[in-house]
Amino acid sequence: MIFMIDKLKLQIREDLEKSLSAKYNQPINVVVEEPKTSGLGDISIPVFSIVKTVRKQLNEVVEDVINALEYSSAFNLIKAVTRVGGFINITLDRLGFSKAVIKENQSASFGQLDIGENKTIVIDYSSPNIAKPFSVGHLRSTIIGHAIGNILEKLGYNVVRINHLGDFGTQFGKIIYSYLNFGDKAKVDKNPIEELVKLYVEFHEIAKEKPEIEDKAREIFKELEQGNPEYQKLWSHFREVSLSEYMKVYEMLNVRFDSYDGEAFYNDKMQAVVEELTEKSLLVKDEGAMIVDLGEDMPPALIQKTDGSTLYITRDLAALFYRKKTYDFDEVLYVVGNEQKLHFEQLKSVVKKMGYDFYENIHHINFGLVLQDGKKMSTRKGKIVKLEDVLMEATNLSLEYINEKNPDLANKAVIAQKIGVSAIIFNDLKNYRTNDVEFNLEDMVNFVGQTGPYLQYTSVRISSVLEENSFNCENIDYHLFTSDHSFELIKTIAQYQEILIKAKSEYSPSVLAKYLLSLASYFNSFYAKEKIVVDDVLERNTKLCLISIIRNILDEGMNLLGMQVIRKM
RNA sequence: GACUCGGUAGCUCAGCAGGAUAGAGCAACGGCCUUCUAAGCCGUCGGUCGGGGGUUCGAAUCCCUUCCGAGUCGCCA
Structure with missing residues (x-):
């Protein structure tokens, strides 16, 4: 049964290629497309390339193609075939085609696509950094990742949605130091992210005068890693309050995840990666750091800093292997901005060097930057646009529209928000x-x-x-x-x-x-x-x-x- | 400097396994509500597809070169 126009095109192409290849006694490629200008029919076949391969007269080839069309199994849905120069234009039988489309649409199987059946795709998106505001960049990742996840599910894939929280790193040493020395618990409890960012900024201001506090922060972070209970408690508190603020955003956007395991979750899983790299003799010492050389095409991947601590890519490798083991995915998608392109190329390259074939199934779903005045937005420059403000603005504006167009509408506030958020x-x-x-x-x-x-x-x-x-x-x-x-x-x-x-x-x-x-x-x-x-x-x-x-x-x-x-x- | 991505109408963008007069929306201008929601519909205006070469029957699309913008380039994530 043929109904979808693309299937029809494919059918015509296959049938033509088969019969023309037989006729000309050589493989023939047929292009079947939809005319770009209207009034020329529904489907068209340019024959120029065929003329070139078979070295015959244009008229002769046109004739042959038209003849071959009659033997296509799609011919019963074709109403007319006309010729304009080197183009053969097909007009569909509208009655028959409409019938097929509507019938197909009414059947129980409509929309039940199974191309992803028994396949698992892990998708990593959103991934905001704890104790920092939810940026517009993370909004893009969230929206794009969520939509791709939905589309994959619609196609029958088993989708695992992961929010790889940025909940680890030296910045926590800084925040904990600031909090303990000049933080205000009440304020932080009331307005966690805003206050934590203030503390973070304040830390940097003080560090200009007293650089020694940088060492303090590193020390605190090291102790945090090693399990200092006081620091752990604070870290976990900050993580919790930040996450609960992000949850408000996710609720507004209607976004959910299967896992919120962030970078910290992989803290104890990185040593194994380093060991495996060592075993496979991929790790080289260079300027005091441990790197994997990736050849001429790419800068090396930095796995371990001079002081022995690990880096972003090490954590990503640990996360990748964990996900492969846990979910046995067919594909893994990283919905992360353009600026990390090199990072993911390196990640793939390292996995390939380690001898795993699944490097081919790692996809960086990159997206464009959110620019301000033509430049990358930077938290440091303090030009943070609060997401909530954007959503609020959109909601207010849609309320204005409603009041203008349909003032008697019930549940105006709810609908205004749905319109505003969806617009964004x-x-x-x-x-x-x-x-x-x-x-x-x-x-x-x-x-x-x-x-x-x-x-x-x-x-x-x-x-x-x-x-x-x-x-x-x-x-x-x-x-x-x-x-x-x-x-x-x-x-x-x-x-x-x-x-x-x-x-x-x-x-x-x-x-x-x-x-x-x-x-x-x-x-x-x-x-x-x-x-x-x-x-x-x-x-x-x-x-x-x-x-x-x-x-x-x-x-x-x-x-x-x-x-x-x-x-x- | 090297590498990556981009440059199409005043603005935001489609089109890019080469194909027939390069398409939408916004903005501007002109129409259409006694008929199912005018947040809509119809029309007009608007383009040397950044520039220059090349490949061929044919290039916005492929190749080279050049200009412009952005991003990245071992101890951040």
Whole structure:
């Protein structure tokens, strides 16, 4: 059974390649695509490359391809074949195609994709640093990681979501020192992250005058590592209060994790890595530190500092092996910014050198930096934009819109927040993830055009029609789907599954986001042209069925992206 | 300096296993609410695809070169 347009294209391609290869007695590659300009049909086949391989006249090849098409198993869904120069344009049988799409959509198996069955993917995202504010960069990681995780689950993968908290390192020595010497317990309890950051900043100011406190901090950290109960208690307290603040953000974004094991969790698992590297003779002493030489292409990986303490990559290696052992993953994804590209290349390279094949399944899902005035945002420069403020701003603005457009709406505050938060999520996901983004509040809370609210609004429009009218998808007049604006919708619906697969293969939610925009756009055009609740029972039922399918896809798609679906706005 | 990523309409971006007149949204301008939510729809305006070479029937897409921006480059994470 062929229904999806991409499957149809694939089928035509396979059939043509088979019969043409036989005819010309050599392997033939056939390109099957969708015409970029409208009015030329639904599917097109440029034959130039075939002409080149077989060294025959263009006309002759065109003839051969058209003849071969008739023997394709997809031919029953083809209505017309025309030729424009070196292009063969295929027009689909709209009636037959619509029927296939709607039937497929109604079947129980719709959307149940199983390409990820029995496969496990570990995905590491969000990972904020304890005692530091939740940055806009971590917001990107959180949003992108969450959406990719959802898409993977939709495709049938077993997904393990890990929040690899930055809860370890010399900075804890500094914070503990500051807290003990000039901290205020009450203040910290009341406003943990803000106060801890203040203490951290204060530490650095004092360290300018009295550099010896740096040694104190290192000492405290060393004792913390070795299990000093007082320091451990403080560390664990700071971790807890920070995490509970992050949880508020996660709750607002509707994000969950399977594990919050951060860097500290791997503290006792690093020695084994160092030992294994030593056993495999990969560790070399260089300028007092222990490194793994990675050849000409890459700078070496620093595994152990001169003073014997370990580094980021050592911890990541320990975490990686732990995850492999614990989850036996097929792939592991790290949703971490562009600036750590080299780090992950080194990580893969070290794993490869250690002789493990699974280095190929380690993917750095990099994303662009959040820039301010064209430069990387820096905590040190104190230009911290508080995430809560951004979410608040978006919520307030959407409330203003509601008051203007629909002042009698019930639950305004709740809906305003759902719109505001979703606007920010969508704004991040609609563009390809590796693009850098300039921090711009106005863009983030834009509600007009290619935005989150546009999708929500489209779904709400459909809901308000469906709410008042019952329908069934058994009794359909497929002829109604043959108009241009209806058939665009049918073709777009038919692309949904392929879009999910593409979003997975590129690890980019933007593929889905762009698709939802185009579906919504086609619907809104349709909505402007056609009255849905008409007197004719069959026509009304047919249209209601169609728009309900559209709403299902919009809603599911929005959920996959991490947005909130609403019924009224 | 080396390496990586990017440069497409005034702005934000699609398109990039080479294919037919380079597409959206925003902004600007002009239409469309006595009919299912106008956060919408329709139209107009807007481009030497950073510059220069090359590969070929054909280049935004591939190669080289050059300019511009960002990021990274052993003891932070």
